[in-house]
Amino acid sequence: MLKPLRWLPEIPDWRAQLRALARRDGDIWPDAVRLANARMDFLATNALDETVRRRCGAAPPATGTKPIRLAILGASTLAHLHAGIRVAGLRRNIPVTTYENDYGQYWQELLDARSALHAFAPDAVLFAFDARHLTQGLSAATDAAGANEALAETLDRIRRCWRMAREAFGAFILQQTVLDVFPTLLGNNEHRLPGSRSAFVARLNAALRDAAEEDGVDLVALDEAARREGIGTWHDPALWHRSKQEVTPAQSPAYGELVARLIAARQGRSYKCLVLDLDNTLWGGVVGDDGWEGIVLGQGTPLGEGFVAVQEYARELARRGVILAVSSKNDAANALEPFDKHPDMLLRRGDIASFRADWNDKAANIRAIADELNIGLDALVFLDDNPFERHLVRSELPMVAVPEVPDDPALVPQLLADAGYFESVGITQDDRERGAQYQENRAREQLRAASTDLETYLRGLEMRMLWRRFDPVGRQRIVQLINKTNQFNLTTRRHGDEDVARMMEDPDTIGLQIRLLDRFGDNGIIAIVIGRRAAPHDLTLDTWLMSCRVLGRQVEAATLNLVAAQAQAMGAKRLIGEYLPTQKNGMVRDHYEKLGFATVLRDENGRSLAMLDLSTFSPIPTFIDVTEG
Amino acid sequence: MNALNGHADIYAALTEIFNDVFMRDDMQLTPTLSARDVPGWDSFKQIEIMVSVEERFGIKLTTKEIDSLQNVGDLVAVIAGKT
Known part of the structure; x- marks a missing residue:
């Protein structure tokens, strides 16, 4: 199983730093943001959340970003997901206050203008319905007409929730897609059994995508996350029976990430620019030593193909609006040669908006890139295979995102995607x-x-x-x-x-x-x-x-x-x-x-x-x- | 050592987990320690402990096993039987 948040670096004495933070006077928010940007499990997430809430109280600290009041509505236990969401907000310097309906009472609370939900006055509402709630009444005995009717009814009920929340609060709406937690009844061709809950969930998720498009609702694509990582990573049937937790507490940090990315994207605060190192990041080898003909890149070797895959992913990101830049310790002439001469280079000079190849330290280079492109440092992601450079940039420029980089370039595209830096709610x-x-x-x-x-x-x-x-x-x-x-x-x-x-x-x-x-x-x-x-x-x-x-x-x-x-x-x-x-x-x-x-x-x-x-x-x-x- | 029935390593790992779950630095685990003795040890904390134990030791605890736990000693015995 992949550990959650594997793109974030580990801080070795994280626990000691958190304890020190809890005892320290003054504004702890900036250091809490720093600690939130480390790899952590759900217990560490809970501990950080608890510390911040004790110290910063109910009033959100002044961060220069828009604080968010998020209502999480559903029919099962969701309390274990709040800390993950709040800490993922903290990671992005966004204070998030959360609310959850009384158990099972989301519909009543939406309807009742005197409810605690209305008093909370959310800016954002997340509907986190569990699969069992949404498939109530369905069984293998249900025929096609019955299943169609159930689908229409379920979808209609969800859309009424969206409308009520939007009309009552002017909130933006997030809808969690449905986890397929059900064992199959037919098997491979499950879709042929109309009353199969598993098949129903697949249809409902497809219908939710169309409805969300029409109604301007953003999806938290839990179904996609479970497809990649396995339903067992996200859901434990024994825990459902014990505590009605559909998402296991261990995934609370990952769940929070999915939600907070959307909040950040809706605030226009996703990252905008990918800054790429060259040697051993975009190609194998060192161009200054090996020459442009000697670098490992292109079809023919597995490693060379891996680097092509990194370039291809970067180019696809660029085509949908992410700015590309280069920061490399090289003589500029050497660094440019592969771009101009190597037949397997997918990225071309024209794809790079800011090109810095020199012997300055990378923090200075990255500052210069931000200046040249006129974007904030907090809009930059820096990809470099060298742990020394990553560490330097993290300590000099904590607002720049610096992912841990897998040793194999073949794994880099998925890592960048999982990190969600460039989360976007659409393309302009x-x-x-x-x-x-x-x-x-x-x-x-x-x-x-x-x-x-x-x-x-x-x-x-x-x-x-x-x-x-x-x-x-x-x-x-x-x-x-x-x-x-x-x-x-x-x-x-x-x-x-x-x-x-x-x-x-x-x-x-x-x-x-x-x-x-x-x-x-x-x-x-x-x-x-x-x-x-x-x-x-x-x-x-x-x-x-x-x-x-x-x-x-x-x-x-x-x-x-x-x-x-x-x-x-x-x-x-x-x-x-x-x-x-x-x-x-x-x-x-x-x-x-x-x-x-x-x-x-x-x-x-x-x-x-x-x-x-x-x-x-x-x-x-x-x-x-x-x-x- | 005797009081821990030779499971000092399991106790050490559990102490870390308990400290993290209850956000303390001073948990003293003994075989007879139970939820009654620790403020805040409710059903949610119990789940956090179980999930952490499963991840830490790479094991799966059955519903029956969890339901039969009376104290830390029982938990250690279940872990010892699976590792």
Whole structure:
């Protein structure tokens, strides 16, 4: 059996560190996050959870991320799964508070507005129905019509739960797929017995996927996990009879991972970029010593094929939106040779958005990659076969994910998949085009270098700003930007998926998603502004954020022109801008003042309010053509 | 050694498990120790102990075996019979 969380490193004196943490004064959250990023069994998970709850109490600590209130609803015992979920949240720096319905009472609690569930007011609801509950009444004696009816009824009941939870709480919904815990009755062709519970579970899981698609529900694919790892890993019939635990407590850390990944993905906080080492990670051998002809790669040797498999998986990830980068201790010329010359290289120079081959230490290199790509260090996963480099990066840059790497490259793709770093709840057009975007950036840099002055450069870019109100198509990217942008972010308010959905409905809120195109291509959605009508003639800017990769291109001014026009169309006479300082957003301290707002207030904490009188405002000239679309 | 009937290694492993389950550092396991003697030793903790024992020793405890356990000594005897 595979130990849960095998991609995480072991911390040798973990237990002693936890004991020390429990006794220490002050804010223990950051160290608890560090301990959560170690391989641990369910007892260690429980102990860490207990320590954090004792010390941090009921109120979630200030982490710069959106805390989550998760209700777990079901008809069997689920109490043993809370710690796994909370610790998996902790691992991602997300405080999670959990609630569970009284035993068997999920339906009543959903219906009753005075129930403890309603008082808990969840942001997210996880339906964790056990297989026996969902197949009640079914037996081998049931005929095809009866089984079809049962399927329709069961599905309908589940969807009513989703609707009730969404309407009552505006929560986002997670649905656990059903574990097939039943012994077969026919055998290989079990599907021919309509009343087979096992066959029914398979049909129900397929139907749940379609229903979840229609209703915008995310699945916790327990059935898939059990398919890969074996039902015996997840379920013990003796434990079911003893305690009505469908998932064994030993799997609580793995279960928590599946849930917390989805929460992180819904906050736009999944990892974005895979940083690859070269020698003995992407190919066998050392290119500096063996030469590009001498590396082990390609068909013909089992090891060479294993490395091809790693490259293929990386390339597939890139095609669905994960950014690839390289960090290698090599002379750049040597490191590039296989990319340019080796016939079995699947990854090409153009697939790598940032390429660092030099003799700097890898932590410095990884910082440079994050800077170049304008993404946070907490969006990077670093894959390196060398334990020394892994250890160095873990200690210097604890926010970078550094998986343990199996000795055999053949096992690397599954390890990366199991670790779930790049969990995604769907794929956007921006994701598909991301690789191309980074190549376009290089072309922009060349234009900038060739331009003698700023005006020539800006004119030469032929920029077009396309804006739209918030809409379902852009929603995922909007949530991602709101939850991941740290630097150019005036208020750092972390709105979740359902918050954004509500804004679309609210006539007193304008949400603007802004895309920037130029002659080199589409930069994607690069700015978000949310305005709320606070007083009849005031539009308060709840959120203004921008991707740093379009700094210095007059996007701020063009955005203000747009916001002012939208505000005037709403009948507003003033724009109110707010700045809430964080450790990371010092660069926008004077953003509103630079755009001509008057400072109204600046308090001792650095928070400020600024105002723009729209009656005297005239649009700022820019080289950007602004259109709706 | 006599009190442990020659099963010192099993007692050592169990002590670690019990310390982890009850989040303590001072568990003293004796053959006669039972759920009545340890605060918080409820049915859920009992399951955690059983699951940990199964993983640690690579064995499977039957429902009958678990139900017949009266104290730590019984548990040690069951483990000793399977390892």
